[in-house]
Amino acid sequence: MLTHTKYQAAFKNAIFQICGSREPPLACLADIGERAAKIAQRSKPWGARTLYVCLHLERYQKHNDKGAVKYGIGQELYNAVMHLAHPNSDALRGKRAVKVYARGVREGAVVLGHSRKCDWRKCRVHFVGNSGRRYCSDECSRLAHADQRKCTTRIRSRIARTARRRSEKRRTR
Ligand SMILES: [Zn+2]
Numbered sequence: 001m002l003t004h005t006k007y008q009a010a011f012k013n014a015i016f017q018i019c020g021s022r023e024p025p026l027a028c029l030a031d032i033g034e035r036a037a038k039i040a041q042r043s044k045p046w047g048a049r050t051l052y053v054c055l056h057l058e059r060y061q062k063h064n065d066k067g068a069v070k071y072g073i074g075q076e077l078y079n080a081v082m083h084l085a086h087p088n089s090d091a092l093r094g095k096r097a098v099k100v101y102a103r104g105v106r107e108g109a110v111v112l113g114h115s116r117k118c119d120w121r122k123c124r125v126h127f128v129g130n131s132g133r134r135y136c137s138d139e140c141s142r143l144a145h146a147d148q149r150k151c152t153t154r155i156r157s158r159i160a161r162t163a164r165r166r167s168e169k170r171r172t173r
Contacts, residue, residue, distance in 0.1 A: 003072035008057050011073055014085035015055060017108035026052070036080035046077055120144040 002008075019028040026048040033046035053060060054073045061069045085108075100111055113128040120140035127136045135141040 001072045002075060002078055003068040003070065005058075005063060005067045005069070007073060007078060008054070008069075011078060011081060012055055014081050015051070017085050018081075020107045024055075029055075032081060032084060035084055036077060039080040039083055040076045042076065050077075120147075 015024055015029070015032065016022050018032055019025070021028075029048040029051040030045075033048060033051055037043075037045040054077070057069045057072065061071060063069055095110070105111065111128065115126045115128045117123075118125045118127065118136040118140050119134040120136075120143055122143070123136060123140045125136040125140075127133075135144060
């Protein structure tokens with residue numbers, strides 16, 4: 001029986017990761033109970049209520065001064081849930097945990113992508129995006145294009161100036 005709160009914290013995180021929410025619905029807990037039982041080769045699944053109690057041990061009993069509770073999480077259930085939460089520890093090898101602010105990416109997802117610098121020369125933002133994306137934001141894209149236009153105008157007027165000078169020289173000859 002794992003009674004220390006550090007196990008409870010790891011267990012919580014694993015469940016939150018699997019359900020993709022910090023408020024896992026009972027249906028997700030029931031699903032975890034079933035899948036965990038298969039991993040543990042247990043004939044009877046763990047019920048959603050059991051998992052719920054394991055998530056909130058502190059609501060049912062007091063910690064002692066060693067940060068432990070009297071009734072904890074069964075080792076079998078704990079191991080099975082850990083396995084469910086980290087099935088692809090291979091996928092995580094050699095990778096670093098980074099914070100991702102994203103839309104349309106599930107919590108706990110492994111993001112496999114290279115980050116690159118925004119193409120707007122004055123921007124220092126590095127981002128991960130589709131291969132076609134060049135700028136970190138619409139604003140940078142706008143600024144870069146404005147800059148490009150300015151550059152081409154400058155080059156065009158420089159070319160026009162040299163051409164004018166040349167033709168003036170020709171005339172004076
Ligand atoms: Zn940028």
